[in-house]
Amino acid sequence: WVINIVRFYKVYCDVEPKRQALSKANADLAVAQDKLVNIKAKIAHLNENLVKLTAKFETATSDKLKCQQAAEATASTISLANRLVGGLVSENVRWAEAVRDFKQQKSALCGDVLLITAFVSYLGYFTKKYRQDL
Structure with a gap:
């Protein structure tokens, strides 16, 4: 029995620091996993914001x-309008x-019309050859 107790003590002295290290490692692991969960949540939130901002950026x-x-079309229209106005200056x-x-001609218009109608009515009875000769 004493031999077994001595062996148990030796094994216990060898195993107990490993158990303590294991429990400390498990505690560190739990803390690290909590941090990992928080970081993953932040990453998910940032990814959602990135998607929203990307959609806004694409829309903008x-x-x-x-x-x-529209500005190019307006500039083109303005250019064409300027060319048209420039062309119409000579028409002005x-x-x-x-x-x-x-x-x-306004002052002589009535007399000109009277002469033309008299001429046409007078020559209307003559033949085409006679009118051409006149």
Whole structure:
């Protein structure tokens, strides 16, 4: 019995520090696992925020592209309008001359119409060859 007690003591002296180390390692493991769970929860939360922010970024990017395309289309339209206005400047000069000519013709218009109608009514009875000769 004494021999067994001495052997048990030797084994106990050898095993007890290992048990204490095991319990300390288990405690450290539990703390590390708690930290791991907290870190995984934070990572999941950050991933959710990343997905939301990525969606917002894509929406903002598409809105930016639409605005850029609208700005380019507007710039193109403005350029075309400027070209049209530039082209119509010369027409303005021509139209002003035409208006002046029409104002000059306005005073003689009634007499011109009267002469033309008289001429057409007089020559209307003659043959085509005779009218061409006239």
